[in-house]
Structure formats: C-alpha cells, structure tokens
Amino acid sequence: QLQLQESGPGLVKPSETLSLTCTVSGGSISSSHYYWGWIRQPPGKGLEWIGNIYYGGSTYYNPSLKSRVTISVDTSKNQFSLKLNSVTAADTAVYYCAKDRGYSGDDYQYYFDYWGQGTLVAVSS
Amino acid sequence: EIVLTQSPATLSLSPGERATLSCRASQSVSSYLAWYQQKPGQAPRLLIYDTSHRATGIPARFSGSGSGTDFTLTISSLEPEDFAVYYCQQRNYWPLTFGGGTKVEIK
Numbered sequence: 474q475l476q477l478q479e480s481g482p483g484l485v486k487p488s489e490t491l492s493l494t495c496t497v498s499g500g501s502i503s504s505s506h507y508y509w510g511w512i513r514q515p516p517g518k519g520l521e522w523i524g525n526i527y528y529g530g531s532t533y534y535n536p537s538l539k540s541r542v543t544i545s546v547d548t549s550k551n552q553f554s555l556k557l558n559s560v561t562a563a564d565t566a567v568y569y570c571a572k573d574r575g576y577s578g579d580d581y582q583y584y585f586d587y588w589g590q591g592t593l594v595a596v597s598s
Numbered sequence: 599e600i601v602l603t604q605s606p607a608t609l610s611l612s613p614g615e616r617a618t619l620s621c622r623a624s625q626s627v628s629s630y631l632a633w634y635q636q637k638p639g640q641a642p643r644l645l646i647y648d649t650s651h652r653a654t655g656i657p658a659r660f661s662g663s664g665s666g667t668d669f670t671l672t673i674s675s676l677e678p679e680d681f682a683v684y685y686c687q688q689r690n691y692w693p694l695t696f697g698g699g700t701k702v703e704i705k
Contacts, residue, residue, distance in 0.1 A: 520634075520642065520685055522694040535693040536599075569641055583689040584632040586653060588641035 475500040477570050477589035485564075485596050491557040495570030495589060496550070503528045503548045506576035510585060511544060511555045513566040516593075521566075525573065525583065526553055560596045567591040600624055600688050602697035610705040617673040619700045621686035626666045630690040633662055633671045636699075637682045645684075646671060676702070 481493035495509070502509065511523040524534040526544045534542050538557070546553040557564060571585035601624040611617055621631065629649040634642035644653040646662035649669060659674040673680055681704050686697040 519698045520687075520696040522687075522696065525694075533692055537693070571641075574644075574647065582647060583694055584644055584647045584687060585634075585642070586644045588643075591641055 475572065475587050477572065477587060479568060479570050479589045479592040481592065481594070483593060483595060485560055485594060486598050487561055487596055488559055491555070491560050491564060491568075491594055491596070493555045493568055493570075493592065493594070494552050495554070496552050497572075498551070502546065502551045502553065504575075506581075508533075508573045508575070508581065508583065509546070509553045510571050510573060510583075512569045512571060512585065513564075514569070514591070515563075515566045523555065523557075523568075562596050565594065565596045567593050599693060600627060600691050600695050602686050602688060602695055604684075604686060604697035604700045606700060607698075608701045608703060610703050611676055612705045613676050613678055615676050617671075617676055617680070617702055619671040619673075619684055619702070621664075621669040621671070621697050623667045623669075623688060627688040627690035629665050630688055631662075631664070631669050632687045632689070633660075634685045634687065635680075635682045636685065642685060673702075 476498045478496045485491045508525040510525040524544045526532045543556045569591045570589045572587040574582035603622045605620045633646040636642040650662045661672045683699045683701045685699050
C-alpha cells in the first residue's frame with residue numbers, strides 16, 4: 474500500500490523559507506507515468522494546488538506561487554520536496570503531498586489518488 | 599485560470615436522502631473533472647475522476663455526470679459516513695484548480 478508522509482517545521486518566521494519533504498513508502502517515486510504534487514489548505518478554507526513534479530524532474534507550478542516555489546525530487550531517498558520562500562501569514566496552511574493517477578489511455582490524469590496526512594505550517598514571528 | 603463554483607455551499611439532509619452537488623466551470627473543461635470527499639482532520643479522498651469514473655473502492659451510491667461547464671455529484675442514499683465536505687477539481691488547464699467546496703451536513 475502506497476503511503477506518503479510530510480515532514481518539516483511546523484512554524485516558520487515571516488520572510489523566511491518554508492521547507493517540507495514528502496517521503497514515499499510502499500512504492501517507488503521513480504515509477505514511470507506518475508506526477509507527485511503539493512496542495513495546501515488554509516485553516517477552514519478550500520484546497521489550492523501548488524505544483525507537480527515528475528521523477529525525471531519536470532515540473533508544473535501554480536502561477537500564483539511560481540515566483541516563490543521550488544519543487545524537487547530525490548529518487549535515491551524516494552522523496553520529493555517543497556520550498557516556498559518569502560512566506561507571510563497568508564501561507565499558513567495544512568500542506569499535503571500527493572500522487573496523481575498517472576498516465577492512462579492517451580494522457581496524464583492529474584487527479585490525486587494518494588495523499589499524505591498533511592502537516593500544518595504556521596507563519597508567525 | 600479556470601474558476602470552479604460549487605453550489606450549494608451547504609446541503610442539509612438526512613441519512614437515506616439523495617444528495618445532488620453542483621460544480622460549474624468558468625469555461626469548458628471537457629470531461630476532465632474530479633470529485634473529492636474530505637472529513638475533518640483528514641486528507642481529501644478521490645471519489646470520481648473524468649466526470650463519471652469511480653475511483654478504486656468507492657461505493658456505487660456515488661455517481662458523477664456532466665460535461666463542458668456543468669457537473670453533478672450525486673449520492674443516491676446518504677450513509678452516516680457521507681457527511682463531509684466535497685470538492686471538485688479540473689485538470690483540463692494549468693493551473694489545476696479546485697472548487698470552494700460543498701458541505702453536506704446532517705439535518
């Protein structure tokens with residue numbers, strides 16, 4: 474059974490960099506045809522897609538965050554990571570990592586079928 | 599960016615009743631729309647993808663329909679565990695976007 478687990482600091486100071494890692498177990502992050510993503514959810518609000526990465530390194534980012542976001546992958550550790558710089562209180566959220574449904578038929582299905590439990594990151598001095 | 603508008607914001611129903619949730623896209627997303635269920639303190643769970651395909655392990659009481667800009671998630675007979683928040687998500691355009699959610703609460 475595939476499992477994803479987010480890890481990282483729960484508190485980040487304004488203007489600093491939020492860094493999270495997602496560790497994948499029960500399967501290989503290098504499996505072809507899957508993208509791996511980050512999604513966040515401010516307390517009491519809806520879901521916001523941050524970005525996706527393929528094990529080979531290709532990425533898609535949400536334009537609203539693109540100037541501040543970097544997603545990377547470490548296949549040797551079966552992990553992928555999120556860095557969000559210059560954070561403000563508006564970046565306070567539960568951050569989820571997830572796996573998409575992958576390539577099926579003739580295209581990629583960018584829906585998320587496996588999720589981590591989420592980790593709350595608060596931005597505060 | 600595709601804006602997904604979900605309605606109603608809250609749906610108050612009793613167990614056994616039928617739930618009909620709506621998701622409207624600001625422009626056509628073809629059939630590339632999914633539905634998720636989220637319970638308090640939990641990650642979202644994929645229910646339906648590409649409008650009408652149930653994800654693995656999802657009961658048959660959940661069904662999806664629609665195309666273009668108007669989509670519907672139907673729960674044929676609400677079970678106690680179905681009271682939750684439901685989100686739609688489109689994959690036809692970058693960035694991937696989610697609707698604002700519909701809360702299905704016990705009446």
